Amino acid sequence: MIRTAILGASGYVGGELLRLIAAHPRLRATKLFGESKAGRTVAEVHPHLAPVYADTTFGRFDEAALEDVDLVFAALPHGHSQALAATILARGIPFVDLGADFRLDDAATYERWYGHAHEAPDLLGEFVYGIPEINRVAIRGSKAVAAAGCYATAAILALKPLVDANIVDSKDIIVDAASGVSGAGREAKEATGFSTVDGSFAAYGLLSHRHTAEMEMALEARVLFTPHLVPMTRGILATCYAEATGAGDPLEALKAAYADERFVHATDAAPATKWVSGSNGVQLTARYDDRTGKVLALSAIDNLGKGAAGQMIQCANLMLGLDEAAGLTACGVYP
Numbered sequence: 001m002i003r004t005a006i007l008g009a010s011g012y013v014g015g016e017l018l019r020l021i022a023a024h025p026r027l028r029a030t031k032l033f034g035e036s037k038a039g040r041t042v043a044e045v046h047p048h049l050a051p052v053y054a055d056t057t058f059g060r061f062d063e064a065a066l067e068d069v070d071l072v073f074a075a076l077p078h079g080h081s082q083a084l085a086a087t088i089l090a091r092g093i094p095f096v097d098l099g100a101d102f103r104l105d106d107a108a109t110y111e112r113w114y115g116h117a118h119e120a121p122d123l124l125g126e127f128v129y130g131i132p133e134i135n136r137v138a139i140r141g142s143k144a145v146a147a148a149g150c151y152a153t154a155a156i157l158a159l160k161p162l163v164d165a166n167i168v169d170s171k172d173i174i175v176d177a178a179s180g181v182s183g184a185g186r187e188a189k190e191a192t193g194f195s196t197v198d199g200s201f202a203a204y205g206l207l208s209h210r211h212t213a214e215m216e217m218a219l220e221a222r223v224l225f226t227p228h229l230v231p232m233t234r235g236i237l238a239t240c241y242a243e244a245t246g247a248g249d250p251l252e253a254l255k256a257a258y259a260d261e262r263f264v265h266a267t268d269a270a271p272a273t274k275w276v277s278g279s280n281g282v283q284l285t286a287r288y289d290d291r292t293g294k295v296l297a298l299s300a301i302d303n304l305g306k307g308a309a310g311q312m313i314q315c316a317n318l319m320l321g322l323d324e325a326a327g328l329t330a331c332g333v334y335p
């Protein structure tokens with residue numbers, strides 16, 4: 001049994017981690033932490049998890065909580081991991097962080113996209129960027145992983161093989177992606193309330209969404225990214241466009257790049273978010289358009305699955321030397 005602590009266990013990602021860990025052969029969620037919901041039970045906060053976790057109570061994190069823990073998952077609001085990381089790393093406990101705090105590789109880029117100075121710039125180099133399909137070897141030997149952002153995961157998996165094989169021009173990439181509302185977390189906000197979102201489709205974060213920086217870092221490319229909010233609960237569909245170089249067929253390149261991957265499937269069909277809902281799956285396709293000379297690539301993920309908790313567990317499996325797919329074998333829920 002591998003004992004895990006979950007910081008942010010009372011949030012949406014924390015709930016999804018608990019759901020996935022309940023079906024994991026080796027991981028156990030032994031310490032659960034929240035903030036405003038500290039003292040409440042899992043059954044109260046995540047009623048769908050009551051049959052497994054019953055009256056387990058959320059605590060409030062302090063350093064002593066790291067005793068008897070084999071791995072820490074953090075799914076906290078932005079910024080919180082910057083103060084915590086040194087304590088966790090000093091104890092040598094493997095740490096999978098989903099916040100954006102340690103995803104970028106330099107403090108200046110962080111400040112440019114997050115609007116404030118990084119509080120622990122010396123630790124940026126300690127973290128490996130957490131998308132196993134593009135960074136498996138580094139994750140396997142690492143004690144600290146910064147799991148990627150949800151939009152960034154969708155776009156990077158669709159584009160990375162095309163950039164690497166020089167099938168698209170990396171200086172001219174456009175990503176339009178739409179997310180379900182759970183991507184914004186469970187806290188009630190006007191921007192994600194029912195009356196705002198229902199029956200509507202809107203872009204946000206114009207020219208300024210922070211996942212642009214992750215895409216540019218991982219792809220070594222220039223990206224124009226526009227996120228959208230779509231009236232559904234789970235899922236991200238990323239539609240990506242880039243100038244073709246004529247160096248090869250994009251769909252064949254995706255199929256070849258992911259032929260041995262357990263979670264990423266490149267096919268002829270245009271993907272739908274529902275195909276991957278509740279799973280760690282990624283569905284991709286791509287086309288070359290000879291009329292415009294552009295490549296079109298599409299990617300569907302579950303923002304809470306491969307975009308968050310699924311990817312965290314996939315990274316943890318690698319860090320711990322377990323089967324990479326342990327606890328992640330479920331297919332999407334469809335229809």
Ligand SMILES: NC(=O)C1=CN([C@@H]2O[C@H](COP(=O)(O)OP(=O)(O)OC[C@H]3O[C@@H](n4cnc5c(N)ncnc54)[C@H](OP(=O)(O)O)[C@@H]3O)[C@@H](O)[C@H]2O)C=CC1
Pocket residue numbers: 007008009010011012013014033034035036037038075076077078080098099100148149150182183184185186187303304307308
């Ligand atoms: N939702 C998604 O699809 C994705 C989210 N992420 C990132 O993952 C992180 C968590 O997201 P999500 O679960 O959606 O967010 P939620 O708002 O649903 O959950 C946030 C969690 O953090 C806890 N928390 C809030 N403030 C504090 C604090 N001051 N100290 C300690 N704990 C605190 C909350 O506890 P309590 O509720 O008890 O106050 C809750 O458990 C965020 O950084 C988010 O950007 C990344 C990829 C996808």
Ligand SMILES: CC(=O)N[C@@H](CCC(=O)OP(=O)(O)O)C(=O)O
Pocket residue numbers: 098099100148149150151179180181182183184185227229
């Ligand atoms: C729909 C929605 O609001 N989505 C979130 C993305 C959440 C996420 O993946 O990322 P971070 O961990 O980088 O915040 C947003 O755009 O802020």
